[in-house]
Amino acid sequence: MKHTTRAPGGNVQAASILGVVRPKRRTRALLFRVGELLESYSMIAPAYMVFLVFIFIPVAWSFYLSLFDYSILSLKHPEFAGLENFAKMFGDSVFRVSVWNTVRYSLGTVPARLVLGLALALLLDQKNLFGKNFLRTVYFLPVVTSMVAASIVWSLVFNASEAGLANQMLKALGFPPKGWLADSKLAMLSVCIMSVWKELGYVMTIFLAGLQGIPLELYEAAAIDGATGWQKIRFITIPLLRPTTFFILVTEVIGSFQVFTQTYVMTGGGPGYSTTTLINLLYTKGFFEFDMGYASALAVTLFLGLLLLSWAMRRAFRAEEIVY
Amino acid sequence: MLRFSRVTRRLVLVCVACLALMLVAVPLASAAKKITISFWQAGGNPETSALVRQIIKEFEAANPDIQVNFQAIPWAEDPHTKFQAAIVGGTIADVFTVGDPFELVLAAADGLEPLDGYMSQEMKNDFYPQFLERATYKGKIYALPWFGTIRAMFYRKDLLAAAGVPEPTTSWTWEEFVTYAKKLTRDLNGDGIIDQFGFGTSGRYVSQYQPFVRQNGADFVDEDRNVATANDPAVIEAMQFYIDLIRTHKVTPPGITTINLQEIQKMFAEGKVAMFFDCEDTAAMFSREPALAGKFGVGLLPHRKCQAAFAGTDVVVMSKQSKNKEAAWKFIEFFLSPKWMAEYCKLSGFSPARKSLAGHEYFKDPIRQAFAKQLEVGGYFYFKHPKASSFSSAIRAEVQEAMEGKKTVKQAMDDLQKKLEEVLKKP
Numbered sequence: 001m002k003h004t005t006r007a008p009g010g011n012v013q014a015a016s017i018l019g020v021v022r023p024k025r026r027t028r029a030l031l032f033r034v035g036e037l038l039e040s041y042s043m044i045a046p047a048y049m050v051f052l053v054f055i056f057i058p059v060a061w062s063f064y065l066s067l068f069d070y071s072i073l074s075l076k077h078p079e080f081a082g083l084e085n086f087a088k089m090f091g092d093s094v095f096r097v098s099v100w101n102t103v104r105y106s107l108g109t110v111p112a113r114l115v116l117g118l119a120l121a122l123l124l125d126q127k128n129l130f131g132k133n134f135l136r137t138v139y140f141l142p143v144v145t146s147m148v149a150a151s152i153v154w155s156l157v158f159n160a161s162e163a164g165l166a167n168q169m170l171k172a173l174g175f176p177p178k179g180w181l182a183d184s185k186l187a188m189l190s191v192c193i194m195s196v197w198k199e200l201g202y203v204m205t206i207f208l209a210g211l212q213g214i215p216l217e218l219y220e221a222a223a224i225d226g227a228t229g230w231q232k233i234r235f236i237t238i239p240l241l242r243p244t245t246f247f248i249l250v251t252e253v254i255g256s257f258q259v260f261t262q263t264y265v266m267t268g269g270g271p272g273y274s275t276t277t278l279i280n281l282l283y284t285k286g287f288f289e290f291d292m293g294y295a296s297a298l299a300v301t302l303f304l305g306l307l308l309l310s311w312a313m314r315r316a317f318r319a320e321e322i323v324y
Numbered sequence: 325m326l327r328f329s330r331v332t333r334r335l336v337l338v339c340v341a342c343l344a345l346m347l348v349a350v351p352l353a354s355a356a357k358k359i360t361i362s363f364w365q366a367g368g369n370p371e372t373s374a375l376v377r378q379i380i381k382e383f384e385a386a387n388p389d390i391q392v393n394f395q396a397i398p399w400a401e402d403p404h405t406k407f408q409a410a411i412v413g414g415t416i417a418d419v420f421t422v423g424d425p426f427e428l429v430l431a432a433a434d435g436l437e438p439l440d441g442y443m444s445q446e447m448k449n450d451f452y453p454q455f456l457e458r459a460t461y462k463g464k465i466y467a468l469p470w471f472g473t474i475r476a477m478f479y480r481k482d483l484l485a486a487a488g489v490p491e492p493t494t495s496w497t498w499e500e501f502v503t504y505a506k507k508l509t510r511d512l513n514g515d516g517i518i519d520q521f522g523f524g525t526s527g528r529y530v531s532q533y534q535p536f537v538r539q540n541g542a543d544f545v546d547e548d549r550n551v552a553t554a555n556d557p558a559v560i561e562a563m564q565f566y567i568d569l570i571r572t573h574k575v576t577p578p579g580i581t582t583i584n585l586q587e588i589q590k591m592f593a594e595g596k597v598a599m600f601f602d603c604e605d606t607a608a609m610f611s612r613e614p615a616l617a618g619k620f621g622v623g624l625l626p627h628r629k630c631q632a633a634f635a636g637t638d639v640v641v642m643s644k645q646s647k648n649k650e651a652a653w654k655f656i657e658f659f660l661s662p663k664w665m666a667e668y669c670k671l672s673g674f675s676p677a678r679k680s681l682a683g684h685e686y687f688k689d690p691i692r693q694a695f696a697k698q699l700e701v702g703g704y705f706y707f708k709h710p711k712a713s714s715f716s717s718a719i720r721a722e723v724q725e726a727m728e729g730k731k732t733v734k735q736a737m738d739d740l741q742k743k744l745e746e747v748l749k750k751p
Contacts, residue, residue, distance in 0.1 A: 094721075159587070160579015161596075162517060182579030184728055268528050271581040272725040287405055289714045290429075 059303075066296035078293065085297035095298070097273045098281040101188060105277060106256040108192035109199075113252055114245065116196065117203030122233065124204070125211045136208075140201035147198070151265035154194040155181060158266075166190075181267050184274035191262050191275055198262075199255075203248055210244030211237070246317045253313065254306055278302055359651045360391045362417040363659075366403035366426075367638070368396035375671055383658045390651045393417075411435045411645070418646035419655055424637045425706060427459055427467035432710050437642040438464035442653045450662075450678045455637055458705050467639035468660055469677035471669055473603040475531055475634040476698040477623045478610075483508060483520065483598040492599075492623030493694075495701070498539075498565060501626035505575040508598040522575035524588040524597035525566075527724040530706070530716050531634040532601060535625055537562040538632035538704055544719055545744060547709055552744035554719075555737045562628075564733045567726050581724045592620075601625065603636070607691050608673025622694040624701070631702030637677065675699060711747050718743040 066085055070078035089095050123129070124136050142150065157165040158180035167177035180190045218236050227235070238245075260279040263269055269276035269284070276284075278298065286295030365376060373396045380392045395417070397403035404426050410416040411430070422430070430436050443465070448456070451469060459467035477492050484491060489504045496504070505522030512519050525532045537543055542558035545551070553559060570576045577591060589606060591597040593616060610616045625633045640660060646652050658664070662680050669676045670686055675695050681687065687696065707715055718740055726736035 155584065155587075160583075161577055161591075162519075177578070179579045179581075182581040182583065182728075184581075184725075184730065187582070267582040268720075270527065270721065270724045271728050272721050272730065284717055287402070289711070289717065 062296040062299050064296075065293055066300045068293045068296075070293040070296075071290045081293060085294050086301070088294060089297055089301065094273055094276065094281060098276045098278050101273070101275060102257055102259070102277045104188055105192060105195075105259050106253060108188065109195050109256050110249070110252045112192070112196045113199055113203045114248060117200055117248070118207050118241070118245075120200065120204040121207035121211060122237070125208060136204075139204055142198045143201040143205075145198070147261040148265055150198055151194070151262050154190075154262075155266045158190045158194075182271060184271040187267050187271060187275045191259075191266060194266070195259065195262055199252075203252070206244060206248055207241065210241045213244075214240045242317070246313070249317070250310055250313055253309060257302065257306055257309075358389055358391045359648050360393060361419065361646070361648050361651050361655060362393040362395070363655065364403070364407070364417040364420040365394070365396040366407070366420065366422050367399045369398070372396075372668070372672055375668060379659060379664050379667075383655060386658070387651075387654060390654065392655060411643070414645060416643045416645055418648055418652040419640060419642055419659075421470055421638055421640050422467075424458065424467075424639060425708060425712060427639050427641050428461055428708055429710060430641065431461040431464075431466040435644055436466045437644045437646065437649060438466055439468060439642065439653075439656075440465050442656075443468075447657070450680050452677055452679060452699075454635075454703060454705075455639075455677050458637065458708075459639060467641045468656065469637045470640050470660065471638055471665065471672065471674035472677050472699060472703075473605075473636045473638075473674050474695055474699045474703050475535070475601045475603050475625075476695050477599060477625050478592060478602050478607070479599045479621055479623060480592065480595060480597075480619060481621050482619050483595060487598075491621055492626075495624040495631050496626040498536075498626050498628050502569065502573060502575070505569065505599065506573055509573075509575045518574075519596065521577045521591075521597050522599060523569060524591055524600035525570075525576055525580060526583045526585055526588060527581040527727045528583065528720065529585065530719050530723075533563065533566045533723060534706075534719075535601065535632050535634055536566045539626065539628045539630060539702075540565075541629040544740065545707060545709065545715060545748070547707060550709075550748060552741050552748055554722075554740040554744055555734070560733055560737050563723070563726065563737060567733050570727055571729060581727045601634070604673040604675060604692075604695055607695070611673075611691070622691045624694070624698055627702070631698075632704050633698045633702050635699060635703035635705055637705075638674075711750075714747045715744060718747065 065078060067080065067082060068078035069081040069084070120139060124132055124139070126132075129135075159165075159167070160177070160179045160182045161167070162171070162177055164177075164180070166180055170177060178186055181187050214237065218240075219232055222232050222236060258279055259277050260283065263275045263277055263280050264283070267275045269280045279302075282295050282298040282302070285291045285298065363380070365373070368376065373394075376394060376396070380394055384391060397406055404422060407416060407420060407422065407426075407430075411433075416435070427436065452472070455469040455472060456465055459465050459469070479492060481491065484504075487504075487507045487510065489507055508520065508522035509518060510520045511517060527533075534544070537559050540558045540562035542553065542556050542562065544554045544559060546553045570580070577588075577597060580588075585602070588597060588600050589602065589609075592600055593610065593613065607620075607622055610620055625631065640656055642649065642652050642656065660678075662676075662678050665676050665678055666681050666684055666686065668674075669681070673692075675692070676682075676684070676687065682696070687693070706712060709715065722731070722736040722740040722743070725731045726733050731739065
């Protein structure tokens with residue numbers, strides 16, 4: 001990129017105004033630009049190839065497959081089915097249940113993560129808190145734990161017998177034991193509790209990073225004006241964390257719609273269909289019942305739903321430039 | 325005269341020796357052009373893989389012109405899905421093992437080589453016929469059993485003795501089973517809370533309740549007629565019996581609708597569950613547990629109209645895409661030879677699939693005999709239908725709803741009937 005300062009376009013333009021452009025020169029300038037573009041594209045090509053092969057092509061392929069009747073087992077070619085998979089999907093009561101379960105999971109985890117994550121971040125952001133780094137590590141540990149391992153440990157916590165940790169805690173508080181994962185009324189709640197615990201550290205870390213970005217002068221000025229601690233949080237911290245909150249909200253909502261491992265390991269989607277989420281259904285249809293066309297239709301629907309949701313959130317949170 | 329140090333002289337000597345070796349070895353290697361076949365195992369752990377490697381080594385020693393590349397893909401990594409992808413991609417191994425009924429799925433998809441033509445009559449006769457029947461698709465045998473498994477009844481000898489219950493060395497009737505299960509459900513420390521349950525089971529696995537249906541001479545689907553039979557009176561009666569164990573007689577631990585089998589195994593080992601259904605590898609695991617030594621036994625499942633227990637098998641198949649079918653068959657023959665089958669079964673605890681191993685000294689131990697007996701008197705396999713997996717997800721969900729009491733057994737089976745009909749309707 002050694003010629004970038006020469007601005008060849010400008011030269012050509014200047015020359016044409018003067019009416020003395022020789023075609024040869026123009027071609028050369030054009031060639032130069034093409035060369036420059038090629039150079040730039042070749043720089044990003046390696047990274048883009050990875051995206052292309054592992055993301056774009058599979059995504060496009062699943063759009064394509066959603067219009068086909070395709071069992072990945074039969075080595076026959078997929079048969080075109082038009083919108084049949086989608087018609088089947090909207091007529092499928094299990095699909096409706098799984099959408100509702102996914103929404104329930106999202107509502108059960110995202111707000112809790114946001115509120116608790118912010119509270120933790122505020123607590124652990126205090127200057128003279130003893131053992132601050134240790135505590136941050138502790139809260140972050142679940143994030144780096146394998147989801148399968150955590151799910152297995154939590155199914156022991158939620159064991160329906162007297163010996164389960166959750167039931168022992170209830171007993172200590174004087175309540176009767178519950179069925180937790182085996183009770184269709186509590187199974188989703190149990191999964192949500194586990195999932196909030198698992199991802200809380202991540203939300204906390206992002207909020208902590210956001211908090212570092214707020215200038216201290218604002219708090220000092222507020223203190224001079226006689227603001228209380230709560231007022232500082234309410235009128236400085238929370239408004240200025242808006243971009244961070246938006247980021248967390250969007251990623252968490254998207255993430256919550258893709259929940260799979262916890263329910264797969266802890267309940268297998270049961271009891272009944274009470275914890276079958278969209279991705280659970282997709283997995284069952286695609287990799288257990290081998291109906292890839294239907295599974296692709298589910299994936300496409302989820303994709304479009306998330307696109308719409310992200311767009312709506314973006315509008316609601318329309319980014320105001322924050323000026324300090 | 326030049327004088328070399330001892331080290332230099334040694335070095336030179338070593339170099340010369342290496343060169344000489346290479347001169348001899350290179351033409352040798354190129355002269356015997358080896359056929360390379362690959363062998364993939366679905367499942368396996370470090371111990372069994374070590375044995376498989378040993379078998380391969382012996383095979384290569386006996387067949388110097390064939391080299392076998394071995395790969396084990398643990399169950400946790402979903403080997404069946406990988407195999408599918410490899411078949412579609414044209415990179416599948418020449419020989420591989422799968423868990424039943426996946427061989428039928430692959431045979432239906434035209435991914436496997438029929439083995440009838442390779443097998444001698446003598447070899448064919450040595451396999452138990454129900455395995456060969458199972459692996460038959462449109463009149464051809466597509467797979468050979470590596471070992472068999474059967475879910476027999478595990479019981480705690482000490483808990484049965486303490487409750488005055490006889491051991492299930494002969495199959496009980498359903499009535500006997502309920503009576504004994506109730507006797508084994510006990511509050512041991514008198515605090516009003518049950519701490520020992522007669523029967524451990526889980527709503528998560530069809531293999532836990534389908535045996536009752538089969539014992540009543542029925543099934544959720546009639547495969548011969550290709551119709552759903554989930555609300556058949558005999559199915560409803562059997563499922564009512566199963567649900568009653570949970571909801572009326574309360575002989576099962578709480579929270580079993582979605583429990584993992586491992587948790588039932590744990591409760592059994594802790595003495596909180598007196599009886600449950602499981603297969604050979606669990607028996608092998610318990611046998612290695614010093615705390616359980618002499619405390620557990622394996623017997624027969626109860627019966628009503630007939631005896632029935634959920635059987636399974638892991639089979640060896642040859643890919644239709646294989647380019648070295650002769651070599652591949654040689655390997656299959658060696659791999660499934662009585663000698664190595666016995667070794668594998670000894671190690672894994674599973675039941676051998678060849679008749680010539682029935683009298684093998686090692687299989688005379690009472691636990692192994694119990695499994696063999698159960699296989700003989702009532703081993704049945706899961707559905708053969710290509711939509712068998714869709715049956716499982718539907719059956720599981722409805723049975724769980726009945727277990728929870730959200731639906732009566734009749735309702736659940738009526739709903740299941742509709743779902744199964746829909747699954748069967750689809751081409």
